[in-house]
Amino acid sequence: MESTVFLVKALIILAVFGVTLLIATYSTYAERKVAAFIQDRIGPNRAGPLGLFQPLADAVKLFFKEEFVPANANKFLFILGPSLSMLTACMASAVIPFGGSILIDGQYINVQAIEVNIGILYIFGVVALGVYGIMIGGWASNNKFSLLGAIRAASQNISYELAMGMSIIALLLVTSTLSLGEMARQQGEPLFGISGMNWNIFYQPLGFLIFIICAFAETNRVPFDLPECETELIGGYHTEYSSMGMGLYLFAEYVNIFVASAVMATLYFGGYNFPFMYDMGLPHNIVTLLGTVALFGKIFFFIFFFMWVRWTLPRFRYDQLMNLGWKILIPLSIANVIVTAAIILFKQEYFQ
Amino acid sequence: MNFSERMYLPAIFQGLTITMRHFFKKKATISYPEQTRPMSAVWRGLHVLKRDEKGRERCTACGLCAVACPAEAITMVAGERKRGEEGLYREEKYAVSYEINMLRCIFCGLCEEACPKAAIFLQNDKTAPARYERDEFIYGKDRLVEPMPATGNNQ
Numbered sequence: 001m002e003s004t005v006f007l008v009k010a011l012i013i014l015a016v017f018g019v020t021l022l023i024a025t026y027s028t029y030a031e032r033k034v035a036a037f038i039q040d041r042i043g044p045n046r047a048g049p050l051g052l053f054q055p056l057a058d059a060v061k062l063f064f065k066e067e068f069v070p071a072n073a074n075k076f077l078f079i080l081g082p083s084l085s086m087l088t089a090c091m092a093s094a095v096i097p098f099g100g101s102i103l104i105d106g107q108y109i110n111v112q113a114i115e116v117n118i119g120i121l122y123i124f125g126v127v128a129l130g131v132y133g134i135m136i137g138g139w140a141s142n143n144k145f146s147l148l149g150a151i152r153a154a155s156q157n158i159s160y161e162l163a164m165g166m167s168i169i170a171l172l173l174v175t176s177t178l179s180l181g182e183m184a185r186q187q188g189e190p191l192f193g194i195s196g197m198n199w200n201i202f203y204q205p206l207g208f209l210i211f212i213i214c215a216f217a218e219t220n221r222v223p224f225d226l227p228e229c230e231t232e233l234i235g236g237y238h239t240e241y242s243s244m245g246m247g248l249y250l251f252a253e254y255v256n257i258f259v260a261s262a263v264m265a266t267l268y269f270g271g272y273n274f275p276f277m278y279d280m281g282l283p284h285n286i287v288t289l290l291g292t293v294a295l296f297g298k299i300f301f302f303i304f305f306f307m308w309v310r311w312t313l314p315r316f317r318y319d320q321l322m323n324l325g326w327k328i329l330i331p332l333s334i335a336n337v338i339v340t341a342a343i344i345l346f347k348q349e350y351f352q
Numbered sequence: 353m354n355f356s357e358r359m360y361l362p363a364i365f366q367g368l369t370i371t372m373r374h375f376f377k378k379k380a381t382i383s384y385p386e387q388t389r390p391m392s393a394v395w396r397g398l399h400v401l402k403r404d405e406k407g408r409e410r411c412t413a414c415g416l417c418a419v420a421c422p423a424e425a426i427t428m429v430a431g432e433r434k435r436g437e438e439g440l441y442r443e444e445k446y447a448v449s450y451e452i453n454m455l456r457c458i459f460c461g462l463c464e465e466a467c468p469k470a471a472i473f474l475q476n477d478k479t480a481p482a483r484y485e486r487d488e489f490i491y492g493k494d495r496l497v498e499p500m501p502a503t504g505n506n507q
Contacts, residue, residue: 034375037374037375037379038371038374038375039374040374040377040378040379040380040381041379041380041381042379042381042383045383308368308371308372309368311371312364312367312368312370312371313364313367
C-alpha cells in the first residue's frame with residue numbers, strides 16, 4: 001500500500017475509534033439530559049457550562065471508587081467480563097462506512113476503517129460475542145442474582161438474534177451483497193430522479209421494524225433490559241461490580257447503542273447518502289464531508305430514539321419478552337423473507 | 353383486544369408523542385442558589401426582634417409570646433434597664449436573653465399576634481437554614497435582634 005493511502009487509512013481508523021468513544025461518553029450526558037427534559041427537569045448543569053464536563057466528573061468518581069472483588073468470585077473471569085464487554089463493543093464500529101470516499105492524488109480512499117466484503121457478518125459475529133462479557137461477568141460474581149441476570153441476557157440475546165438475522169436475510173435478498181460499503185453505495189443511487197434516496201427502508205419497512213426491536217433487545221435497553229432489572233435482580237449481572245468494572249459495563253452499553261444506531265442508519269436509512277447529493281454539482285470531497293455529517297445526523301437521531309423509548313415504555317415481563325421474540329418476531333421475519341424472495345423472483349421472471 | 357391494539361404500535365406511538373410533548377415543555381425546576389421561589393406576602397419565616405424608630409429594642413420581656421407559643425420554643429430572662437442604657441432599650445424592663453429553639457418552632461406566628469409592643473415578627477424572606485449541630489438551632493439575641501440601622505439618631 002502506498003504511504004499516503006496508508007497514512008489516511010491510519011487516520012481514519014484512529015478517528016473512528018476516537019469518535020466512537022467520544023460519542024459513547026457524551027451519550028451518558030445526553031441520556032441524563034433527555035431523561036430530565038422528558039420528566040420536566042433540567043438535568044446536570046453544574047459541572048462546566050451546561051454541565052458539559054459531567055461525563056468527566058462521572059469518570060473521575062468511578063475511578064476513585066474501590067475496585068471490589070467478592071471473596072468467592074473467580075477473580076480472572078470477574079475482571080475479564082467487563083473487559084470483554086467493552087472490547088466487543090468497540091470492535092463492531094470498524095467495518096461501518098462513515099462516509100463515501102476521499103479523493104487524494106487521484107486516488108479514492110474509502111472512509112471506512114476496514115473494508116471487508118462480509119461486513120454485516122462481521123458485525124453479527126462481534127455483537128453476538130458481546131453476550132459473553134455479560135455471561136462471564138454474571139457467572140464469575142458467584143451470586144444468584146448476577147447469574148440470573150446473565151442467564152436472562154444470554155437467552156434474550158439468542159432469541160432476538162434469530163429474528164434479527166432473518167430480517168437481515170430479507171435485506172440481503174434486496175441488496176445481494178454482504179459488504180456494508182457496497183450496501184451504502186447502492187443506496188446512493190437515484191430513486192424517482194432524486195439521487196442518494198434509494199434507501200432500503202422503502203423496500204424493507206417491516207424488516208426495519210423487526211430489526212429495530214431486536215436492536216433494542218441486543219443492546220439490553222428498555223423495554224428489554226431484563227438482565228439488569230433492579231426490582232427483581234437488584235442489578236442483574238453487574239450487581240457485584242463497582243468502580244471501573246461497573247463503568248466499563250455501562251460504557252459498553254452506550255458504545256453498543258452507537259454501533260446499533262450506525263448499523264441501522266447504514267443498512268436502512270441510506271448510510272452517508274442524503275437527498276440530491278450528486279445533483280448539486282459540489283466537489284467530490286465536499287460531498288463526502290456532507291455525507292459524513294448526514295450519517296452522524298441519522299446516528300444521533302437513532303441514539304436519541306433509544307433514549308426517547310427508554311423514558312417512555314415500561315419494562316417487559318420475562319414471559320412477554322420470550323413470547324414476543326419466539327411467537328411474533330421470528331414468524332414475522334420468516335414471512336418477510338418469503339414475501340421478499342417471492343417478489344424478487346416474480347420481478348426476475350416477468351419484468352426483466 | 354382487536355388486532356391494532358394487540359400490535360401495541362399505535363399505543364407505543366401515542367406514548368412517544370406524550371413524552372415528546374414533555375420534552376419541549378417549560379421545566380418546573382428552580383436552580384436554587386441562583387434562583388429562589390417567590391414567597392407569599394403572608395409567608396412566615398425566620399423571626400426578628402424589631403427596634404423602634406430611635407434604634408431601641410422594643411421587647412420588654414413581658415413573656416406573652418412565650419405563653420402564646422404552642423410549641424414552647426421561646427425562653428427569655430428579663431432584666432432591669434440601668435441608667436445610661438436609655439438609648440438601647442425602650443422600656444425600663446428588657447430581655448437580657450431571648451432564645452427561640454428553631455427545631456421546636458412551628459412558625460405559626462402566634463408570638464407575633466401576642467406581642468403588645470410590636471417587637472417580634474416573622475419575616476417573609478428569610479428561613480432558618482440547615483445546620484450541622486442541634487445547639488446551633490437555638491437562636492439567641494445575637495441572631496434575632498434586628499441590626500442597628502446604619503443611619504439615624506440612635507446615639
